[in-house]
Amino acid sequence: MSAPDTDHDVDLLLAFLNTRDEEKHTDVLDDVDEWRLWTRSNGIRVPGGPADVRPLRDALREAIACREHAPDLTSGAASDVAVDLRAEVRGGVPVLAPTTAAGVFLAAALRLTILGEWDRFKICPARTCRWAFYDRSRNRSRSWCSMRVCGNREKARAFRERAKT
Template sequence: MVTEDVTLVLDFLNTVDLARGTDLLDDPVAWNDWLARRGLTPGAEHPREIRATLRAAAGDPTAGVAPVSAPVTVAVIDGRPRVVAADVAGAVLASASRLVVLGRWDRLKICPARDCRWAFYDRSRNHSRTWCSMRVCGNREKARGWRERARTAATLRG
C-alpha cells in the first residue's frame, strides 16, 4: 500500500512542472486522462489548493497553504479496513494521511532547485537526499554555488 500511496501523491504533486512551464490542471483533456488512468473522478473539491497545500507540507517554499479537506469513508473490503475516497481529492489526502501515520511523509521532498521544484521520495537510508536528481539539479546547483564562491573570492582578492 505504501508504494501506491507514494506514487499517487508524487504523481499528483508533479502535475505542475516548473521546468516545462506546464500544469496539467490547465488542460482539461490531460487532467481527465490523468484521472482516468488512475481510476479517479474529479469530484467537487479544489485540486489546485490541495496540491499547493501538500506541496507546501512537503517543503515547497513557493506553494501557498489553504485549509483543505475531502470526504472519505472507512469500509471493510476483503476483510480489511480501508479508507475509501470518492474522488481525487479524497484519494490523494487519504494516501498522504497513510504516509503520515506510517512515518513516511518526511521522505516526500521538493527539489530545492529554483527552476525545478519536482516532488520526489527520499529512499536514502538516512533521509538525507536533497535533489530530485544529483546528475541534473544537484550538479547544476553545486556548480552554480562554486561559481558564486569563486566570483566572491576573486572580488575579495582585488
C-alpha cells in the same frame, strides 16, 4: 523495503504533486481534457475535476516545502484544505474509501503519514525545478530531485560563486 501498496501510494502521490512542472511552465490542472487523460492513465476512477483537486495539490506541496525549509514552524503554517473522505470496514478491516479524486490523493497521503513515510516527500530546492520527490535514502538526507541535474547545477553555481571571491 516498502510494501507494494506503499509503493503505489508513493508513485500516485508523486505523480499528483508533479502535475505542475516549473521548468516547462505546464500544469495538467489547467486543461480539463489533459486532466481526464491523466486520471485515466493513473487509475483514478472517481469524480473530481481540476478545480476540485488543485487546492489539495497546492496545500500538500506547500506543507512539504514549509517542513523542508522551516522545520520549526508550528502546524498550520501551510494552507488548510478540507476533503471529504469516508472510512469503511471491508472484510473485517478498516479502510479509507475515497469517493472523489481529491479523496484518493488524501487517502494515499494519510496512509503514508500513518506509516511514517510522509516526511520522505521533499521539494527540490532548485528554483527552476521545484519537483516533488521521495527520499529513499536510509538517513533521509537527500536534498535534490536528481544529483545529476539539479544537484550538479547547484554545486557548479556555488563553486563559481566561491571562485569569484
